[in-house]
Amino acid sequence: MLRFDLISIFPEYLAPLKLSLLGKAQEKGVISINVHDLRDQTTDAHHSVDDTPYGGGAGMVMSAVVWGDAIDQVSKNSSNVDLVILTPAGKKFDQRMAEQFSKSQQIIFACGRYEGIDARVGKYYRQQKNFRVHEVSIGDYVLGGGEVAAMVIIEATARLIPGVLGNPESLKEESHSLATDSSESLVEYPNYTKPASWRGLDVPEILLSGNHGEIAKWRRAESERRTQELETE
Numbered sequence: 001m002l003r004f005d006l007i008s009i010f011p012e013y014l015a016p017l018k019l020s021l022l023g024k025a026q027e028k029g030v031i032s033i034n035v036h037d038l039r040d041q042t043t044d045a046h047h048s049v050d051d052t053p054y055g056g057g058a059g060m061v062m063s064a065v066v067w068g069d070a071i072d073q074v075s076k077n078s079s080n081v082d083l084v085i086l087t088p089a090g091k092k093f094d095q096r097m098a099e100q101f102s103k104s105q106q107i108i109f110a111c112g113r114y115e116g117i118d119a120r121v122g123k124y125y126r127q128q129k130n131f132r133v134h135e136v137s138i139g140d141y142v143l144g145g146g147e148v149a150a151m152v153i154i155e156a157t158a159r160l161i162p163g164v165l166g167n168p169e170s171l172k173e174e175s176h177s178l179a180t181d182s183s184e185s186l187v188e189y190p191n192y193t194k195p196a197s198w199r200g201l202d203v204p205e206i207l208l209s210g211n212h213g214e215i216a217k218w219r220r221a222e223s224e225r226r227t228q229e230l231e232t233e
């Protein structure tokens with residue numbers, strides 16, 4: 001069972017993880033998702049989690065002391081932890097990374113806010129033999145914090161775990177998994193369902209033909225055309 005732990009100062013922000021596919025997967029016991037409030041680790045009266053940056057500059061930096069205590073707490077007794085530090089300065093998340101994470105035992109998501117987490121946190125856990133540390137971004141834009149990014153990563157990762165999807169066949173043909181080599185990955189072909197004619201728009205004739213060989217060829221060509229279209233935008 002893959003165990004996901006998320007540490008955040010806004011645990012309520014992560015409530016949607018109980019819903020839909022991920023909620024069902026937790027009920028089935030295929031995954032577990034555990035949300036932790038970073039402020040539970042603070043010892044001062046104000047429950048502060050951040051401070052001004054050394055060297056000056058705008059914004060606040062999240063405390064290594066508080067993060068270290070929280071990560072220690074959530075990883076105690078764990079022999080094999082992937083620590084994901086969410087930051088717009090991280091490596092770009094993609095389907096290949098989701099496939100790797102889906103084989104993990106435990107993934108801890110450090111959801112930072114403000115100007116980020118003291119850089120020593122990643123450095124420290126990289127030195128621990130039971131940890132693999134990943135600094136990850138979900139795209140080239142800046143969010144207010146890592147919570148939504150963590151949800152994106154969990155949703156993409158969990159659905160690759162056997163037993164999470166109702167119909168595992170749906171994994172095979174979808175966007176980004178047509179090729180085993182993700183450098184050659186194509187987006188999905190267009191899908192249609194009844195009615196065959198809607199507001200003057202007809203479903204492509206070939207899909208009504210029952211000729212599975214020709215349908216497969218057409219779909220492949222559509223995937224290539226759409227992928228090409230995205231690349232030339």
Ligand code: 6GU
Pocket residue numbers: 085086087088136137138139140141142143144145146149
């Ligand atoms: Cl992981 N965090 C923040 N704050 N912004 C982001 C991001 C992460 N990925 C893209 N933008």
